[in-house]
Amino acid sequence: MTSLELTLFFLLAAVLGVVIFRSFKLPPMLGYLAVGAVIGPHMLGMVQRSERIQHLAEFGVVFLMFVIGLEFSLPKLRTMKRHVFGLGLLQVLATMMLSTLIILGIRWVMPSVWHFSWQGAVALSGVLAMSSTAIVVKLMAERLELDTEYGKRVMGVLLFQDLAVVPLLVLIPALAANDDDLGMELLLALLKAVGLIAILLTGGQHVMKRWLFTVARRKSSELFMLNILLITLGLAWLTEQAGLSLALGAFIAGMLISETPYKYQVESDIKPFHDLLLGLFFITIGMMLDWHEVVLHWEWVLALVTVPVLFKLCVVWGLAYILGASNGVALRTGLYLAQAGEFGFVLLNLSLHNKLVPAPLFNAILASMVLSMIATPFIIMYSKDIVLRLAASEWMSESLQMTSIARQSMGQKGHVIICGYGRTGQSLARMLDKESIPHIALDLDPDRVRKASAAGEAVVYGDASRAQALTAAGLSRASAVVLTFLDVPLALHVLDQLRKLAPQIPVVVRTQDDRNLDALRAAGAAEVVPEAIEGSLMLAGHALALVGVPMRRVLRTVQQQREQRYRLLRGYFRGANEELQDDDSEYEKLETLVLAEGLQCLGQVVDDIRPLLDRFDVHLVSVRRASGASLSPRGDLILEPGDTLVLSGKQVDLAEVEDALCH
Secondary structure, three states: OOHHHHHHHHHHHHHHHHHHHHHOOOOHHHHHHHHHHHHOOOOOOOOOOOHHHHHHHHHHHHHHHHHHHHHOOHHHHHHOHHHHHHHHHHHHHHHHHHHHHHHHHHHHHOOOOOOOOHHHHHHHHHHHHOOOHHHHHHHHHHOOOOOOHHHHHHHHHHHHHHHHHHHHHHHHHHHOOOOOOHHHHHHHHHHHHHHHHHHHHHHHHHHHHHHHHHHHOOOOHHHHHHHHHHHHHHHHHHHHHOOOOHHHHHHHHHHHHHOOOOHHHHHHHHHHHHHHHHHHHHHHHHHOOOHHHHHHOHHHHHHHHHHHHHHHHHHHHHHHHHOOOOHHHHHHHHHHOOOOOHHHHHHHHHHHHOOOOOHHHHHHHHHHHHHHHHHHHHHHHOHHHHHHHHOHHHHHHHHHHHHHHHHHHOOOOOOEEEEOOOHHHHHHHHHHHHOOOOEEEEEOOHHHHHHHHHOOOOEEEOOOOOHHHHHHOOHHHOOEEEEOOOOHHHHHHHHHHHHHHOOOOOEEEEEOOOOOHHHHHHOOOOEEEEHHHHHHHHHHHHHHHHOOOOHHHHHHHHHHHHHOOOOOOOOOOOOOOOOOOOOHHHOEEEEEEEOOOOOOOOOOEHHHHHHHHHHOOOEEEEEEOOOOOEEOOOOOOEOOOOOEEEEEEEHHHHHHHHHHHHO
């Protein structure tokens, strides 16, 4: 194939693989692996591994490490330090030490089959220590489990595993040295890594911030993107020249940029490259899988799937329990972290390249890792049933939790249920106390619940997304429910529960802005309070009062805007350099449309185009004449050449209206 034909074939295969796997609600990563196995030299033989493909795949690892470095945050580490440097550190160390001993023990028992040196055992133990951040985080986010007790522990372990990859990338190539030179090679690699990182992080942060500021001032998105690619690949090349890995340099580049104000812009710019090249990396990993060897040695594959999964499950379960988690939370944490991870493929590939993993065993190990990741969604899906079956105390723990909530709400009637007891929830509780209105708050932060309840406040540990917790909080007797958190998917889930359990009870929802205002109201919210717009409304009210507008008129204006669902304030003109959001298409914007000569709508009145605007849910804010006069869009206003229509609506709807009016 030519380069173009090869590229098109890879893209077609990747699209088909991802579509098929996503239709079964499986992660795209598994689709890439399956595609690589099918089209690779060991199955259909449609594509052979080549040096060109391998180089592109290496760039996928580079951008993966760059994104990990970009997400590296010292404040984030501090808030999660108990789980990151407690459970996470112990999980990696315990898994590596125990698995190294087990691998060497198997070699001693079966030396003719299990050809592992102690260096290879250490390298493979690093592979085994990794879990899949991509799969687990996505599944937990979809199941709204990130803020649960086991969710926080799982995230802490995954974060430490991501950090542990960095020293492993230095360690594995050094382990490939001769036994006589091994100590010197390890020391040299360590000194190089520490020296390079120290130089880059001490002076590099200041230089990076000034350089990105200089580039951003040119206001060129192309220049900014080229600069990010230059920094990422340049530092990767620098670490490779120092005898370290490309991925280490990319990680450092991400760390340097994470401390600048341009972090989020870089994340959105780099995402297409990261996803595309990482997908190519997983395809090349799949191409390495020889299914003939897997079928021939199926018993090895089966053993390498079940034993490591059960081993990691027991290690994490035991460590979490020792560190203070309940038996059920510890077991569920182990279930979520038992599979292989995407970084495991990176380390396994590096180990094979350095001849630390025997080639005959590579296919069995690779196949077992893929199968364990395929099993992960199903393990997580049935994790609750597994926990209730294996952890007898979990039933008692749940019962005690519901009893605690019920005891707090017992005897209350007409009370307010506050879901989330952060700063907003606590402020609301104080206002309710001032008016002698009873209330009960549910929160998932045990430290916050412990401190607040010790101070005599009506807060209990409970998950507001669970119907049992809401029922125990006296939902049937409550006068209102207030959702104080900013997580929109979680709010929609709670609204769905409330609509089933008590549709007559009004619900007030807090949100960041007006992006999801209509969706939340459609889901059953009686009132939605968008913080950004309420802040703007309060600011405008204070300004009007200060310039002499009577307070009665100010209060009437503010109330009118609330009754009209903030119609005057919804949408705004976006700047060229303003950061885009993932769901930007759902955000209401302001756009201007100049009516040029020859358009069919000229000569019509505003009422004539109103059906078109209503069909696409677009609001006509005002009409500005060519003379500069700004007019209210009354129904009998005639549209004239040179008029500028100020429209408010979602991006797609605005484009449809503009297309209809201009053709």
